[in-house]
Amino acid sequence: MSDLPFGFSGNDPDRDDDDKSRGTGKGGDQPGGSGDPNPFAFGFDPSQLGAMGADFDPSNLNPEMIGQLFSQLGTMFSAMGAGGGTSSSGGPVNYELAKQIARQEIGDFTPVLDTETRAVADAVHLAETWLDDASALPSGVTTAVAWTPVQWLEESLPTWATLCDPLARQLSQAWSQGLPAEAAAMAGPLMGMMGQLSGSVFGSQLGQGLGKLATEVLTGTDIGLPLAPAGTAVLLPQAIAAFADGLDLPAQEIIVYLAAREAAHVRLFTHVTWLRQRLLSSVEQYASGITVDLSGLSDSFGEGIDPEELMANPGRIEELLGSAASFEPTTTPEQRAALDRLETLLALVEGWVEHVVTRALGDRIPATAALTETVRRRRASGGPAEQTFATLVGLELRPRRVREATALWDRLLEASDVTTRDRIWDHPDLLPDGEDLDAPAAFIDRFVAGDDGDPLEALKQVLADEERAGEADRPDPEGKDTGGGDTNQSS
Known part of the structure; x- marks a missing residue:
């Protein structure tokens, strides 16, 4: 729709010239410009190969020459680091790229107008008032x-760095761990080069995903x-204007509905202090078990990769690193379990937000039901959240899980009340799996009227017992072991 209220506006032709004057376009030397057609900024100087450059014969390689080749390649690519091959922070992902x-x-x-900023504040304030009930x-x-x-x-x-670093670091380490011993002994410098390039490859993929995500x-x-x-x-x-343009719904209701979803998310993440770390640790648990099958890379070299080509064309190594046939992360049962926990937790968060927003807005915003279904379909059709998680984490947030999570929150409220329902967030062990x-x-x-009494009180008792047990085993400042153990025993 083009009549967005609260100061929201779609593509305004009157702002085109002003946008360009602020450098928001792609051209020239602006941050969004096309710039160097080769974002990796790889260059090549044959003189860097030293004496091997003139008399190099790829058909007559021996282990000593291979080792020298690896050393030369490592030196060459280390010198390229300033051109975009490494992360400025020395991390596993080139975030600048x-x-x-x-x-x-x-x-x-x-650009965002002042009227739009005020519109957001008004919509969020209204939504917060309704969410309180x-x-x-x-x-x-x-x-x-x-x-x-x-x-x-x-x-x-x-936040993306926190999510991606464990994955990228483990993938980078998997290179050296997956090589045969003899190859690893000679490939030290080359492995460093591959680590640099893998940081660029991962950074390139991340940049493409985030660039599309930012516009949607x-x-x-939203994710x-x-x-x-x-x-x-x-x-x-800008994204809300495009989203509203495809809906035959009042634009004012669309904005308040989205503001309510955002406010509900913020409410949950603010007061459930363990939730954010729980989500991130699930990704780290997945990353810690990554192994890489290097058979594709070994086959490529076995089929006759020309070392001279690799020296003359560093982009060929980049292709090997970026090829799915070169290295394929394998999923272990432990990783699958970590992903299942993450998927379930994300579904519970999304389901709670959908449930609470529906209760808060259902009698006040006529379009609530239609917008809820629109968001569900957007998610089911492979929206930006699903695509990003599938690419970077290997996880798809299945709509079926979200529907089931919403139904669980609905039934829990029917069986209890708002306070009891939200007490589930008091501790991660209380959450449904x-x-x-x-x-x-x-x-x-089990939660509302279990045979063993109130599960919240039971959990608190278990935690209190564990805390007392920990205090009993902790030596006092005078060196006495309050747990009765040997005070000379090292901790």
């Missing part, structure tokens, strides 16, 4: 802002994770 590519993907964008958790919003896609990119990148996300928590600073509710007017989503009745009975 990711940011550059994402900025190019975003292209032109519409639907949740026992108090408001978590301290600031409501409107962001451009570029602001979303810059503000969310630190509607709010700061289910808190990407904005704590207490900050974010709406993105995947089996509970399949059979919610048993979970609800």
Whole structure:
């Protein structure tokens, strides 16, 4: 729709010249410009190969020559680091490259107007007032802002780094761990080069994904994770205008509905202090078990990769690193379990938000039911959240799980009240798991009126017993073991 209220506006031709004057286009030397057609900025100087450059014969290689070749390649690519082959922070992902590519993907964008910032604040304030009646958790919003896609990119990148570093680091280490012993002994410098290139490859993939995501996300928590600073509710007017344009619904209701979803997410992540770390640790648990099958790379070399070609064309090694046939991460049962836990937790978060927003807005916003179904279909059709998780984490947030999670929250409220329902977030051990989503009745009975009494009190008793046991085993300041053990025994 083009009649967005609260100051929201779609593509305004009157702002085109002003946008260009601010450098929001792709061209020239602006941050979003096309720049170097080769974002990896690889260059090659044959003189870097030293004496091997003139008389090199790939058909007459021996172990000594291979070792020298690896050493020369390692030196050459180390010198390329300043051109984009490594992360400026020395980490496993080149985030500067990711940011550059994402900025190019975003292209032109519409600056946020003051009227849009005020509109966001008004919509969030109204939504927060209504959410107070639907949740026992108090408001978590301290600031409501409107962001451009570029602001979303810059503000969310630190969280993406937290998510991606464990994965990229483990993949990089898997190279050296997966090589045969003889090859690994000779390939030290080459492995360093591959580590640099893998950081660029991962950064390139991340940048492409985030660039597309930045133009599609509607709010700061649209993918289910808190990407904005704590207490900050974010709406993105440009994406909301495009989203509303395809709906035959009142634009004012669309904005308030999205503001309510954002405020509900912020409320949950603010007051459930363990939730964010729980989500991130699930990704780390998945990453810790990554192994890489190097058979594809070995086959490629076995089929006759020309070492001279690798020296003359570093992009060929980049192709090997970026090829799915070169290395394929394998999924262990432990990783699958970690992904299942993450998927279930994300579904519980999304289901709670959908449930609470429906209760808060259902009698006040006529379009609530239609917008809820629209969001569900957007998710089911492989929206930005699913694509990003599938690419970077290997996880798809299945719509079936979200529907089941929403149904569980609905039935739990029917069997209890708002306060009891939200007490489930008091501790992670109280949350339902995947089996509970399949059979919610048993979970609800156990939680609301279990045979063993109040499960919340039972959990608190277990935690108190564990704390007392820990204190009993802790030596006192005078060196006495209050647990009765040997004080000379090292801890």
